[in-house]
Amino acid sequence: MRIAxxxxxxxxxxxxxxxxxxxxxxxxxxGSRDPEKARDAVDGYETELDExxxxxxxxxxxxxxxxxxxxxxxxxxxxxxxxxxxxAVADSLDDETILVTPAVGxxxxxxxxxxxxxxxxxxxxxxxxxxxxxxxVVGAYHNLAAGKLADLDVEFDLDTLVVxxxxxxxxxxxxxxxxxxxxxxxxxxxxxxxxxxxxVTPLVINIAKYNDEMHDVGVKWV
Amino acid sequence: MRIAxxxxxxxxxxxxxxxxxxxxxxxxxxGSRDPEKARDAVDGYETELDExxxxxxxxxxxxxxxxxxxxxxxxxxxxxxxxxxxxAVADSLDDETILVTPAVGxxxxxxxxxxxxxxxxxxxxxxxxxxxxxxxVVGAYHNLAAGKLADLDVEFDLDTLVVxxxxxxxxxxxxxxxxxxxxxxxxxxxxxxxxxxxxVTPLVINIAKYNDEMHDVGVKWV
Numbered sequence: 001m002r003i004a005x006x007x008x009x010x011x012x013x014x015x016x017x018x019x020x021x022x023x024x025x026x027x028x029x030x031g032s033r034d035p036e037k038a039r040d041a042v043d044g045y046e047t048e049l050d051e052x053x054x055x056x057x058x059x060x061x062x063x064x065x066x067x068x069x070x071x072x073x074x075x076x077x078x079x080x081x082x083x084x085x086x087x088a089v090a091d092s093l094d095d096e097t098i099l100v101t102p103a104v105g106x107x108x109x110x111x112x113x114x115x116x117x118x119x120x121x122x123x124x125x126x127x128x129x130x131x132x133x134x135x136x137v138v139g140a141y142h143n144l145a146a147g148k149l150a151d152l153d154v155e156f157d158l159d160t161l162v163v164x165x166x167x168x169x170x171x172x173x174x175x176x177x178x179x180x181x182x183x184x185x186x187x188x189x190x191x192x193x194x195x196x197x198x199x200v201t202p203l204v205i206n207i208a209k210y211n212d213e214m215h216d217v218g219v220k221w222v
Numbered sequence: 223m224r225i226a227x228x229x230x231x232x233x234x235x236x237x238x239x240x241x242x243x244x245x246x247x248x249x250x251x252x253g254s255r256d257p258e259k260a261r262d263a264v265d266g267y268e269t270e271l272d273e274x275x276x277x278x279x280x281x282x283x284x285x286x287x288x289x290x291x292x293x294x295x296x297x298x299x300x301x302x303x304x305x306x307x308x309x310a311v312a313d314s315l316d317d318e319t320i321l322v323t324p325a326v327g328x329x330x331x332x333x334x335x336x337x338x339x340x341x342x343x344x345x346x347x348x349x350x351x352x353x354x355x356x357x358x359v360v361g362a363y364h365n366l367a368a369g370k371l372a373d374l375d376v377e378f379d380l381d382t383l384v385v386x387x388x389x390x391x392x393x394x395x396x397x398x399x400x401x402x403x404x405x406x407x408x409x410x411x412x413x414x415x416x417x418x419x420x421x422v423t424p425l426v427i428n429i430a431k432y433n434d435e436m437h438d439v440g441v442k443w444v
Contacts, residue, residue, distance in 0.1 A: 187432040210409040
């Protein structure tokens with residue numbers, strides 16, 4: 001399969017790109033609004049993979065091109081860009097393309113981070129509203145420890161939750177995700193269950209803030 | 223210390239009563255609106271503990287009496303009774319009594335459970351509003367697997383998150399909680415962070431609903 005990471009030049013996009021490239025046989029495409037930036041990121045990822053003896057090919061494109069070539073498009077952009085990014089690549093999406101959204105709306109104050117969903121109820125539902133109707137939208141990768149994911153020297157044992165209204169699309173994303181070493185995808189139901197999934201992201205940040213021994217916190221459901 | 227479990231005759235109250243009685247030296251008091259019901263529950267708990275060779279004493283009282291005698295009062299009642307229960311025992315509470323609330327407001331539909339907080343923002347904040355001002359209020363024990371907790375044959379490795387505006391009270395509850403075998407208490411900050419903690423409860427129910435191999439789901443923050 002071809003997996004495109006739009007906004008795949010930072011944060012969770014970097015970690016997913018490196019892990020998909022290292023642990024699976026799927027083709028990884030990095031998208032950015034600026035294709036030059038995507039190619040620069042790709043150079044860095046390939047160096048990291050090379051240094052560890054992996055010959056994985058990662059390619060950089062403008063977002064539209066990356067989306068056009070991909071079977072699974074992961075919107076690893078900040079929540080306030082999610083809707084616009086979907087509309088910018090809408091012509092490259094169809095019912096054969098799974099659109100995956102990991103973004104979460106949050107607001108911080110001195111006590112910590114708080115869940116702050118858009119009017120649609122969750123970013124996942126916002127993305128579904130802005131995407132062409134036939135495109136299956138899946139929420140996933142919300143509560144991952146981004147730093148651990150992006151550091152290929154770190155082995156982890158983490159869960160991620162998958163929500164979406166198209167069971168086949170959810171299953172494809174779960175299967176794909178389970179190919180990453182140490183990552184387990186669990187099903188959490190339709191998009192109407194997305195808010196509870198997304199709201200774990202401010203919580204893991206708060207746990208890291210208030211417990212000295214914990215950094216870059218992730219979750220296991222047991 | 224004396225730990226009172228108000229509404230300690232069912233669900234999470236049962237598990238906490240049994241585990242505190244088995245694993246710690248603290249005195250466990252069971253409260254109920256009907257003291258007869260509390261004493262019946264106590265008989266059952268003592269039988270269970272006896273059968274496993276534990277001589278722990280658990281005592282049953284009306285809620286007011288249990289609260290009056292306790293250093294830590296755990297409100298293990300349904301969310302819609304939490305405020306009224308606090309007011310019913312208010313005269314038994316003072317600045318030396320820590321009031322702990324594990325309740326979560328939820329609403330179910332065919333897709334799953336959804337977080338449904340009261341107007342105060344969270345049940346923890348509602349309890350703080352309804353409690354006498356001097357009483358330190360701590361949110362804890364929201365996301366525990368109640369069935370596992372109540373079955374003393376089950377060994378677990380679970381986390382629970384503690385929120386509250388009085389750091390000393392939070393620390394007392396964390397220390398107490400860590401005395402239960404297999405349970406780890408983590409700090410999650412002030413009461414204003416309670417909503418993100420409480421909203422994990424509908425999520426663990428949804429995870430159990432959508433993953434065949436998972437029942438009575440709990441959480442480890444890693």
